[in-house]
Amino acid sequence: MSAGTYAPRPGAAPLGRMITAQTALETRMLLRNGEQLLLTVVIPTLLLVLFSAVDIVDTGAGEAVDFLAPGILALAVMSTAFTGQAIATGFERRYGVLKRLGASPLPRWGLMTAKTLAVLVTEVLQVVLLTVIAFALGWSPQGNPLAVLLLLVLGTAAFSGLGLLMAGTLRAEATLAAANLVFLLLLVGGGVIVPLDKFPDAVQSVLGLLPITALSDGLREVLQHGASMPWGDLGVLAVWSVLGLGAAARFFRWE
Numbered sequence: 001m002s003a004g005t006y007a008p009r010p011g012a013a014p015l016g017r018m019i020t021a022q023t024a025l026e027t028r029m030l031l032r033n034g035e036q037l038l039l040t041v042v043i044p045t046l047l048l049v050l051f052s053a054v055d056i057v058d059t060g061a062g063e064a065v066d067f068l069a070p071g072i073l074a075l076a077v078m079s080t081a082f083t084g085q086a087i088a089t090g091f092e093r094r095y096g097v098l099k100r101l102g103a104s105p106l107p108r109w110g111l112m113t114a115k116t117l118a119v120l121v122t123e124v125l126q127v128v129l130l131t132v133i134a135f136a137l138g139w140s141p142q143g144n145p146l147a148v149l150l151l152l153v154l155g156t157a158a159f160s161g162l163g164l165l166m167a168g169t170l171r172a173e174a175t176l177a178a179a180n181l182v183f184l185l186l187l188v189g190g191g192v193i194v195p196l197d198k199f200p201d202a203v204q205s206v207l208g209l210l211p212i213t214a215l216s217d218g219l220r221e222v223l224q225h226g227a228s229m230p231w232g233d234l235g236v237l238a239v240w241s242v243l244g245l246g247a248a249a250r251f252f253r254w255e
Contacts, residue, residue: 018106019114026118030084039079039183040126045133047193048072052137057194062224069134069141070219071192076126077152078212081119081159083183089115089167090175099255108254116160123156143222147229151222154237155215161244162211168252186212191220211240 013021030036051057052065059067092098102108131139167175188194190212196204207213218233 022114074216086163094172158240
C-alpha cells in the first residue's frame with residue numbers, strides 16, 4: 001500500500017451538488033419550524049375547511065369551495081414565499097448565518113437559488129395537500145393548467161422578491177412584525193376569502209394592483225371560470241416580480 005493512498009483532496013464540491021445540499025437543508029429547516037408550519041399548512045387548511053363548510057362569507061353563486069380554493073392556493077404561496085421566507089432570512093441575517101454562508105464556497109447567488117428552490121419544494125407540497133382537501137370538499141376545477149403554473153411561478157417570484165427585500169433591509173424583529181401584519185392585511189383585503197366586489201369601488205382599484213389580489217383573482221379566473229390565460233393578472237405579477245427581485249438584489253444587506 002502506497003503512502004499516498006489516503007491523501008486528502010481539499011476543494012469545494014461541484015456547484016450543482018452544493019446547491020442541492022443547501023436546498024435540502026433549507027427545506028428541512030422550513031418544514032421542522034413550528035411557526036412556519038402554522039403559516040404554510042395549518043392556517044390555509046383551516047381557512048379552506050372552515051369557510052367551505054360554514055356559510056360565513058357570501059362567495060356568490062356556486063359552491064363556496066370553488067371560490068375559496070384558488071384564493072387559499074394564493075395564500076399558501078404568499079405564506080411560504082413572502083412571510084415565511086422573510087422571517088427566516090431576517091433572523092439568519094441577524095445571527096450572522098448569512099454572513100458565514102456568504103464566505104463559504106457556495107456563492108451568494110447559489111445560496112439564494114437554494115432558498116428559492118426550497119420555497120418551490122414547499123409550495124408543491126402545499127398545493128398537493130390543499131388540492132386533495134379541496135377535492136374532498138367537492139371542488140370542481142377547470143381551465144388551463146399552463147396558466148395556473150405561470151400564475152404560481154410569477155406569484156412566487158413576486159413574493160420572494162418582496163420577502164427578501166424586507167429581510168435584507170429591516171431588523172429581524174421589525175421583519176417579524178411587518179411580515180405577519182402584511183399577511184393578515186392581505187388575507188382580509190386581497191380577495192383570498194372576501195370577494196373583491198364587497199369593497200368600495202375606489203378601494204377595489206387599489207387592491208386590484210396588489211400581488212395577492214392578482215394571484216388569487218387570476219387563479220380564480222382559470223380554475224373557477226375556465227379562462228384560458230388571465231393576461232392582466234399575469235402582467236401585474238410580472239411587474240411585482242421585476243420590482244421586488246430587482247430591489248432585493250440592489251438593497252439586500254448580508255449583515
